Amino acid sequence: MFIHIGNGNVIRTKEIVAIIDCNLLSSSSIVDEMIEAWEKIKKVSGPRKNAKSIMLTEDHVYFSSLSVSTLKKRSSMISTINKLDDYSDELSI
Numbered sequence: 001m002f003i004h005i006g007n008g009n010v011i012r013t014k015e016i017v018a019i020i021d022c023n024l025l026s027s028s029s030i031v032d033e034m035i036e037a038w039e040k041i042k043k044v045s046g047p048r049k050n051a052k053s054i055m056l057t058e059d060h061v062y063f064s065s066l067s068v069s070t071l072k073k074r075s076s077m078i079s080t081i082n083k084l085d086d087y088s089d090e091l092s093i
Helices: 023-027 029-040 068-083
Strands: 002-006 009-012 016-021 053-057 061-064
Touching: 002 061, 002 068, 009 061, 016 023, 016 068, 023 029, 029 061, 053 068
Parallel strands: none
Antiparallel strands: 002 009, 016 053, 053 061
C-alpha cells in the first residue's frame, strides 16, 4: 500500500523505517548529521522550512508538512484496511 505524506509525495508503507518529529532535529546532532549526509547525495525531498515530521526510508529522507500523529493515523488506517476480509467476489447484484 501507499501513503500520502504531504507535499506531493507518496511512498510505499513497507519502505518506511521511521517517522521523526522535526522538533527532535534541533536536539539531536546525530539526526542532523545524517540528514546533511543524505542531502549531499541528493536523497532528501520536501520543504525543510515548514516541516513537522521527517520520514526515513532505506534510501531516502522526506520532510513532511504533516504531523507525526497524522502520518501515524494514515499508516494505521492502511494497516486496518489490509486486515479486512474481501467479500467482493461474494456480492451479486
